[in-house]
Amino acid sequence: ITFAIMATTALLQYAPFSSAADPSFWHALANHKLNDLKLSDSAIPIHGFYTVGDRQDVPPRASVGTESFDEILPANVTRFQIHGSLHNTNTIDAFRKLDPLTAVDEDVQKLWRDIQSGAVLDNPSLLTRFTLMTFSDLKKYHFYYWFGFPAVGLEIDFLATTARPLSSVVSDENASTLFATLNSLCDESSHSRHAFVVAHTDDGKINTAKLSQWQPKFSKDTSKFAVAFADPCGLNDNPGWPVRNLLVALSYHFAPSEDIVVRIMALRRTLERSITFDVTVPAMSPEARKAAGPPKSVKGLEKDKKKRLKPQKCDLSASMDPLRLATTAV
Amino acid sequence: LKLDGLQSVSTTSTFQKTGKITPDEFVKAGDFLTENFPTWQWSGGLPEKRRAHLPDDKQYIIIRDVPCLPYNDDNSGSQNNEVDEDGWTDTGPTDATDDLSNDVADLEISSSNPPVENTENNDEDDDDIDEDDIESLDGFNYDEKAIEDNDNATLASGTNTNTSTDAAVVETRTYDVSVTYDVHYSTPRVWLFGYDASHNPLKEKEWQKDFSPEHLNKTVTHESHPHQAFSCPSIHPCKHAAAMLRMLPSDGSIDVKYYMLIFLKFIQAIIPNIEYDYTGQFEISRE
Numbered sequence: 001i002t003f004a005i006m007a008t009t010a011l012l013q014y015a016p017f018s019s020a021a022d023p024s025f026w027h028a029l030a031n032h033k034l035n036d037l038k039l040s041d042s043a044i045p046i047h048g049f050y051t052v053g054d055r056q057d058v059p060p061r062a063s064v065g066t067e068s069f070d071e072i073l074p075a076n077v078t079r080f081q082i083h084g085s086l087h088n089t090n091t092i093d094a095f096r097k098l099d100p101l102t103a104v105d106e107d108v109q110k111l112w113r114d115i116q117s118g119a120v121l122d123n124p125s126l127l128t129r130f131t132l133m134t135f136s137d138l139k140k141y142h143f144y145y146w147f148g149f150p151a152v153g154l155e156i157d158f159l160a161t162t163a164r165p166l167s168s169v170v171s172d173e174n175a176s177t178l179f180a181t182l183n184s185l186c187d188e189s190s191h192s193r194h195a196f197v198v199a200h201t202d203d204g205k206i207n208t209a210k211l212s213q214w215q216p217k218f219s220k221d222t223s224k225f226a227v228a229f230a231d232p233c234g235l236n237d238n239p240g241w242p243v244r245n246l247l248v249a250l251s252y253h254f255a256p257s258e259d260i261v262v263r264i265m266a267l268r269r270t271l272e273r274s275i276t277f278d279v280t281v282p283a284m285s286p287e288a289r290k291a292a293g294p295p296k297s298v299k300g301l302e303k304d305k306k307k308r309l310k311p312q313k314c315d316l317s318a319s320m321d322p323l324r325l326a327t328t329a330v
Numbered sequence: 331l332k333l334d335g336l337q338s339v340s341t342t343s344t345f346q347k348t349g350k351i352t353p354d355e356f357v358k359a360g361d362f363l364t365e366n367f368p369t370w371q372w373s374g375g376l377p378e379k380r381r382a383h384l385p386d387d388k389q390y391i392i393i394r395d396v397p398c399l400p401y402n403d404d405n406s407g408s409q410n411n412e413v414d415e416d417g418w419t420d421t422g423p424t425d426a427t428d429d430l431s432n433d434v435a436d437l438e439i440s441s442s443n444p445p446v447e448n449t450e451n452n453d454e455d456d457d458d459i460d461e462d463d464i465e466s467l468d469g470f471n472y473d474e475k476a477i478e479d480n481d482n483a484t485l486a487s488g489t490n491t492n493t494s495t496d497a498a499v500v501e502t503r504t505y506d507v508s509v510t511y512d513v514h515y516s517t518p519r520v521w522l523f524g525y526d527a528s529h530n531p532l533k534e535k536e537w538q539k540d541f542s543p544e545h546l547n548k549t550v551t552h553e554s555h556p557h558q559a560f561s562c563p564s565i566h567p568c569k570h571a572a573a574m575l576r577m578l579p580s581d582g583s584i585d586v587k588y589y590m591l592i593f594l595k596f597i598q599a600i601i602p603n604i605e606y607d608y609t610g611q612f613e614i615s616r617e
Contacts, residue, residue, distance in 0.1 A: 013485040020529040027559040057502045058397055078368045157483050238485050298479050305528040309474050319560040
């Protein structure tokens, strides 16, 4: 007699990104507006990045800096590129009137198209998008902004087993293979380090590959394949935001007819901080697959420090105002 | 006006005797740091502020978003220091920089520092900020029901959450720490830009609390960043060379590439609550 051991599963919850703009970003935005954007208020593509999680007391951060306006984000092993669209407005009134739903929805549609086309399997950095709405009051050095981190979803939520330390399921040797892939910056795989397939070989070792490179046969059995991703979260029980759209992509491409169970490996700064859990990924219906939009979407608008759905203001008058600079400089 | 232009930049290596380094040595030590600890990165800074004695893409080194633990929070209010008219705290006759060079060898300066005396308590500060925000963001009225996600799968995070598990992130202040080359003192120089838990820049009153009163306005001053368009607190480099000399082995057995690791160790003693240092487990090999 065999007993099926049913691991307890619960709704998988994702730690949302917390935005992080440094003063050089606002300076670059001001320059960009004066020199390139001028009065145009159409959305332009920008870059952001996150680093893998390390601590419980710092939220997962989606960062923008002066490099956000570069055509290509300079390669750096600790940074994982994400893709944004910047909606800059020229007046405070235009900023007030900007509809966050419309702005975010453009990115939801982009996400969905990239999942449908399979572009996200080739380049999993496309799984994480942000919408940034801004207005710069350059006379006062006040910068108004609102970030959204859109996500697509299925009709039903994902269920997962309780997260455990990754070290409980992988050996040190296999972990070094995982981290070598996570930290590799070589040309064509530099984006696949955001998320990749892990295959267990017969001799107890593992191989890693791009999501698009193999056709992993996921089933309800998690002993053969797993999916690892670069996790910006540092919590013991929850993963960060990027895995959310990844799971939808897995459903779309790897669960054509029946539900599958995928072992997710959330890679962080160290093996000790990394976690793993098994997710039930529902099969996607053919209708949903063909639909112009995702079955469900999440706007992911960032809340202000009082947990209200409102834009935030960054006041740099104390550090950017040249008059004040002149009086404080020694 | 660039005073650097008038200053001759030393190219002779003297760090074993003086604790000072040349721009080339700054690059060598910076390369070693960034290669071994990639959270530290080279930056080119603003093109108009570039210094010719450093490579365009290696003007300064930066590490972002480093957690900062509350400074001596548990002792707050236990000292009665005099606060002058500008709100600066004067701790009396102690010369912080002398202290520094005396104590730097055992790196224990921080533990005995008296706490910052605040003229207002934290809650009042927070209220000020919120009122400011409400006023300036007046007129931002959104249909919250329409833009709310009502999404169970989004983890509630932040300090106001009721979650009882460790899912509740205890949010911490963070700092961007940058290290520039100071031509006048021929040493690295540290700049600190702080953020609150929402990643909004700290106000002066707020970041002052993260430094010991001994160092504030003496060792730590608010100045214009040499490669960026903002000003921020900086650790004044006037005693850096002397302190570095004390920390370097006297037998001349160390490669200059380790300079930055030792320098950061030394700076950590001045700002012990800003946890940038990943160099702890690193073993420096003697030649």
